[in-house]
Amino acid sequence: xxxxxxxxxxxxxxxxxxxxxxxxxxxxxxxxxxxxxxxxxxxxxxxxxxxxxxxxxxxxxxxxxx
Numbered sequence: 001x002x003x004x005x006x007x008x009x010x011x012x013x014x015x016x017x018x019x020x021x022x023x024x025x026x027x028x029x030x031x032x033x034x035x036x037x038x039x040x041x042x043x044x045x046x047x048x049x050x051x052x053x054x055x056x057x058x059x060x061x062x063x064x065x066x
Contacts, residue, residue, distance in 0.1 A: 003028035015042030
């Protein structure tokens with residue numbers, strides 16, 4: 001069902017190792033918008049929580065002067 005909905009004004013996000021394995025097993029992984037093996041981290045990101053690894057990368061990138 002998600003594979004059929006993907007791209008039709010629906011964003012499909014698969015998170016977690018077992019979920020990734022399931023979409024790969026039925027050969028629809030290429031139809032998903034985003035796949036992450038980090039299930040818990042994916043849920044926290046969708047909840048709006050700050051992920052420390054992502055925050056560290058954001059802080060490490062200095063703005064480019066134009």
